[in-house]
Amino acid sequence: MADTTDILADLTPEQIEAVTHVDGPLLVLAGAGSGKTRTITRRVAYLASVGIAPFNILAVTFTNKAAGEMRQRIGELLTFLSSRQRAGVTVATFHSLCARLLREFASFAGLDSNFSIMDSSDQTKTAKLALERSSISAELLPPARLLSAISKSKNRLQLAEQFAAHNTDFSSRNIARAFAAYEQIMKENNTVDFDDLLLRMAMLLRDNADVRAQLQDRFQYILIDEYQDTNHAQFIICHMLALKHHNICATGDPDQSIYGWRGANLGNILDFEQHFPNAKVVRLEQNYRSTKTILKAASALIVNNIQRKNKSLWTDNEQGDRIKIIYAADEREEARHVARQLREMFDQHKMRWDEMAVLYRINSLSRVLEDSLMEAAIPYQIVRGTEFYARKEIKDALAYLRLLNNPSDRVSFERIINVPARGIGPGSMDHIISYSQETGINLVQACAQAHQIEGLTKKAASAAKVFAHHLETCRSEFPHLLGRSAAPAGAAIWHETPASDSLGETDWPVPDFANDVHEDRLFAAHSRGASDDAAVAGNISADEHGGSAGTDTEGPPEVDASIPPNKSLRGMAALLDRMLRIFKLIDHDKRDAEEVERVNNLLEFINVAAEFTTQNPTGTLSEYLEQVTLVSDVDKLKDERGSVTLMTLHAAKGLEFPLVIMIGLEEGTLPMSRSFSKANHDDADMEEERRLAFVGMTRAKKRLILTGALSRMTRGFTESRTHSRFVCELPKDCIEMFDAFRQVRPAGSPGYRDNVQYHPKRPRGLPMENTSASATPPSSTGKFRRGMLVRHPLFGVGRVEDYFENGDNSRAVIDFRKVGRKTLVVAFARLELLDGGS
């Protein structure tokens, strides 16, 4: 037994209680800034110090970045172990853990171990194709709605069949059909989506007793972070894994649950003690992060939520400054105030740029901000996941890698078969795909056999052969990067599983843990389903492809093998580099600015790959693709010295900054309201919005600034705004109000910084009574306001739902009793005012 002095150093009694609780379920209700991460890492170290094998410890975090940091911190604590033993601790996100395990147990899950993981744009494409195949117009069922329905269903562990069984109305029947087609396409492509990772793992654990037993014994001590954001599938995974040893430690904070919209179930954490009987509960309520003022304000905000466990955060930290609240006339001015505040912190308070963050509800708010930060010469970085990987050239390069890894990946195939242009148009492409489907060989093999495909022009056929041959060249040069199963280019075909395939078949009741189902009964139920599945799984692992070379040997097409591999690159970077050269994705001849930008991006991509190889010397292509696909926004947040961080409130979870500025504190933006028609926006939705604001505020250590604009341009329309109700919920003695709105500036004057003085208004400054929807917002210059009753000569009586002030082009959205909602240009519509609608 190792010395635990270090491990328990500087911990509070409550934290020690959590850290030293070894066996049995444990719930740590950790308030914002209460040292949760620290408690978890120490706990892992403690477990190891009392002799638990690192190999038996599993820690699940919310983001890859959090996982990386935790791995690092645990490593630093486990000095009493060898580095090899240290590496034994599994630290992963749910998604990456599931991906890894599903590859390991692929045959039992009815998968090929080199399956691809679709990103969201792939999902949209697949959804569209599924709708097409089911002859459902995208108008009747928008792809986004289909995807959201599929996602919700999968979170409940229901596939197309169960969905159809549970939903019989007209719209749902369409969804069910498209859902089935979507699943079929994914099967053909040997692909899974994000939800599948969780769903398939949950089902595998549920239905396969052998796999379950094996994993239960591997992960004897489980720690789940951010438990308030787990969904049903994740709950099942936790539950199944912990069923035998009961050693599950969940940490989280119900007040920070902000992912309800994507299926997170707050009940998981609220009912933890019912789900895991005899659970010990530890509350961490001392906050080490924020000033008294910030904490008091955040607490005052969150108590307005009805559905919550009462909890009182306290801190020994200093009182700190009041929270600045600044409302500007419009979003441009708001952005300039933000820049000004940041500059002031840097110049006068000697704060570093990387100690400051600007948070917003929706990504689109960052645009104006960027302009003003650039103008003010303030360095910034935007944490936006899609930015790098959504670029065309990166997506293309990625698609090449995906296809190399998984030659059945149709989405990738379609993306790049003619990029760069090689004379294979949509028509030729369809022929190749059909041929592949008819003969059951994969897409790359089909290309290799292009001369046998009817309807292909000679030119297209030989281009296809060259394409396949190039892929084969890459494969043969990097055998060690392509896992065993990907070996012969294209041996990987989705094996049609027998009809008795358990996925989606077993009608296994979702366990009602709240009723405290006896564990043995649960267990027995699973075992039954599992044995069937195990039998099936055994069959489908047989490989029908002998693994003979997929490429055509007769008359290998002219291959441009003159490009030598870049010898200085290793591993993934070398493969990527070779690939880019062979397929001419880097065109050095073009010299225009855009091309330079693209080449730079691709070189950056090679750097990413090189970094992967450095960290995973034996990493395979499939592992690499997985990492790239599963990265989230925050994962790419670099510790860039000297730049202000811009990100969404969601992305800010778990982070902290000395200065936080939250922008867009307006009704409709924060809290966000989806549409005019959604009347009962109260309740659950509103409470989640409030939690989001709470998360944002509690990111701040020293200073907090809240801003808003009283008119904002959205989609080309100027909309007038009112103060956020959340601002009104803050105690008056915690805030100071700055009303920049009334400052008059000469239009276009260059030095607004010199002209504009802030005038702290009376601390009562917040116009409490002026913020409800019925009050006249100071910026509402038009004569129409929400709620007014009007009469139109043609449409009759209606109520104003919204009003966009835009000069002669001002529009009103009016809900007419007889003809429904219409948007009218006020200047032309002869509207008669009936009353003020107060």
Added chain:
DNA sequence: TGTTCCGTGTTTTTT
């Protein structure tokens, strides 16, 4: 087959 232009929808939040 490839490129350009126009019209339309689009903005919540993400693994």
Added chain:
DNA sequence: ACACGGAACA
């Protein structure tokens, strides 16, 4: 205001 997809044109 912007990006994407379809249609028309080269």
